[in-house]
Amino acid sequence: MRVTVRLFARLRDLAGSGELVRDVPGPATIEQVWRSLVKDMPALGDYERTMSVALNADYSRMSAAVKEGDEVAFLPPVSGG
Amino acid sequence: MGRAGSREPILIIEMPVPLVAVTKDPLSLDALSAVVADGAGADGAVTSFVGLVRQNNLGRAVAFLEYEAYEPLAVRGLQRIVDEVKTSWPNAKLAVHHRIGRLALGEASIVIVAASPHRGDAFSACRYTIERVKQIVPIWKHEHFDGGDVWLEGATADPDDETARQTAYRIACA
DSSP, rough: OOEEEEEEEHHHOOOOOOOEEOOSSSSEHHHHHHHHHHHHHGGGGGGGTTOEEEEEEEETTOEEEEEEEEEEEEEEEEEEE | OOTTTTTOOOOOOOOOOSSEESSSHHHHHHHHHHHHTTTTOOOEEEEEEEEEEOOOTEEEEEEEEEEEOOHHHHHHHHHHHHHHHHHHHHHHHHEEEEEEEETTTOOEEEEEEEESSSHHHHHHHHHHHHHHHHHOOOOOEEEEEEEEEEOOBBOOTTTTHHHHHHHHHHHHTT
8 A cells, every 4th residue: 555654844854755655565654664764764663652653644543554555744842933 | 011000908906905815926924914804994903924035043144045835725725714714703804825935034924814893803813823733734934044054943744633733822812
């Protein structure tokens, strides 16, 4: 199953890209997408405690199920304003 | 040919100013005030907050800021704040625009305008909005300073965190 992963701010810098296409065995949750990502890029792992996640541009939870073609985003703590 | 001297008609399209926006364009307090305040006299108060790029941050000499957003979710976040304001201060009207991209010192990164029949609600709605933006809107500052750069990281965004919302409300009504 293929999903698009979006990364922002320092997570994007650490990964070297803001958008990645990832293949994960289905059925999967956001957490499983994250685990597979951290396996390839261990430097991202520190963000697990502080980041937020989004599914198709809406805030979501690590336990949410993902479908083929979904967009999963991992968001460091925000600093707008 | 024979077009020398002919002129194309000029078509001016006035785009309505949206109540919420995430934009690369410079922000306008006047434009936002005009869409929020009721010109017919229903509103007795308009308050605004304008956030500017500051030259000193935690002792660092800031050169410029780059703002990044997860745009569709940032717009949804701003819309959510507008809805929250409507619930807490039903008489207040609100507009909020956030700028992204590279901003020089002194430029406006955010403009918030609130209007209401009486001043209390407008002040509170404005303050609540900036506190909530800092809590739940997926926008990030990349600070470039004399000697390096750093991503600023504030709050873990969780719009369903009722404690955070209550904190913003308390600050707004202090």
